[in-house]
Amino acid sequence: MPLSGRRSRLAWAITAGLALLFAALLTRQAGVHAQSPAQNQLTVYSPQTSYSVPLLDVNGQPYAGLVELFEPLGSVDARIDGKKYKLHFTPPGGRPLEVQFTGGKDKGKVRGNGYKLPANFVLQNGRGYVPLSVTSEMISRLLGGETELHPAARRLFIGNVQARYTLELHKDNPPRLLLGFSSPVNPTIATEPGRVRLTFRREPIVSSGPENVPYSDPLISGVNFSEHDGLAELDVTGTAPLMANFADGGRTIIITGAPAPPPVAQEAPPPPAPANPQNPSPQPRQPAAPRFLVLIDPAHGGNDIGAAITPSLPEKDVVLTLARRVQHELANRGIAAGLLRNSDVAITLDQRATWTNAARPALYIALHAANTGQGVHVFTAMLPAASLSPQGFLPWDTAQAAFLDLSGSVAGSVAAELESRKLPNATLLAPLRPMNNIAAPAIAVEIAPPAGNVDEIASAAYQEQVAQSIAAGVAAVRAKLPEVRP
């Protein structure tokens, strides 16, 4: 082979190699710029709190931000000097502990001792990231004690926080499956024909035995536990529609067969079917007996999280728990109550109003939560009073105007009950949707932290007090509110 030909091939090979190298470098550079939004999350459970840490995908490997990882566990001070990253973490009541790494290097120091990462430390946008696989060991080195990482499921347990569940199948008629938990739980519940799925986002639920438990029962076929994407799921399957109910203050969830037809407003009532003049109903409906129904509307749901009470506690979850407590307290006082949503589903504001008006409740209560302010605010609609007859046609945008007096009575009664329990409160008018569209007495209740401590907004003690106040306030004015014929 002539020399020039060999040189040419060599030059081609070098050029191709360089081109590949450039391409790899450019891809890496572009990748780092394009990956800034969190692609998935790590859920961390500690004895004090549960929180989520967004994960960064670097060359296919998940990385966790050190500040995000440690901030909820104590105070954090992170500094960058060139490529050197220093983080001082001070646990509550402890002394500062130092973590030191260099961007692009795999060696660093944790509490003064050398520490080797399985992959290079990443500095991006002024933040330091370590591979997910070392998060457990790093927390253990800084905090002491045991930690356990479920890397595939993106779940990290600090201390012995893991909570196990018990299963108890009662084969009476109708059969019931009791799911027992050591402390109250608040999963989101999704139902579909023959299946109930309980999703635990903040509870450190882990499997208590075999992940798949089959039953030879005519109704309940089995329970399957799984964990993924920073959450745990219990999937109960059956041969007929199933429903879940909370008992024992949220420590027990009872799975039973869903009754047919469904009970009044246990879930969102469907909008009324339009009349069809071509197919008139052959049997005229017997007028139903008047009944007193309170419809509770836990605001937001689904992608609409409402206010971020804390980074890991959305308003939609706080109000769903509160709604269940209010329903329970009303039931204790002999008042039937339904929830507009009993799981993490998105409902538009217009749907909320439409479904409420279709259910013809005696009272509508919207529940909200906020991390600003203090105490409980009870709202009625901000509308000029109008001389509308509640029995006649009502304009959509101002339907609530016909009920303002009754709404005000309920708000005053609830405020009085809050006052008697020494809970800071105020009664106000609010331009809050969908209250203006509700054709029934309506109030909205927004809870804020009781004394500036945001975490307490979700505490069972505080929510119980608020729920009891609402229920007692409603019970006190029940005689004023008309029963409604469905």
Next chain:
Amino acid sequence: MTRRVLLMFAVLALIALGLTFYALHLKRKVARDEQLAAEQQRALAPLTNGPPTPVTLYIASDSDGTLRRTQVKVTLPPERTERARAVLRALFGEYLQSSSSHPIGAGADVRDVYLLGDDTAVVDTNAAFGDAHPSGVLAEELTVASIVVTLNANDSKIQRVKILINGQERETLAGHADLRRFYEASNIGQVVKDLQ
């Protein structure tokens, strides 16, 4: 042949060099944008020159859920809509300060104020106002109420106010306060009494 390969090598090297400079440029641009966003949190400067005039602002406070009447001096333009905009920018400026008792979204601004007839003002805010406003019934009500009564206090002819976000009608401000409606200053006045 060899020369051609060398030429390609040189071209690739030049491209790599150019892309390196471009990456550095992007990095600096991101830093500049972040700095700009931080600067927007500072109080907004008045739009025109001239002697400062006292204007009345109703400033919300989240901690106790109140509105407080206060006076500041702002340089006001002669035109009525521009004057209303300057007053609202002074109000937003108070909320954008780091020590604000009622923080609103960083970078929030009033794009324009339009008058419909003599008594109705349409306030067009920017996207940052709606996208970054803290969510909550009371927090949003305080913002809406302070805008409406501040406008009415400085131009008593303004009796109705409508708030737009980035030129568009939005269902709610941040999930709670109704932005589809026109707010009557007389209705809000009652709320303000409750909040004082």
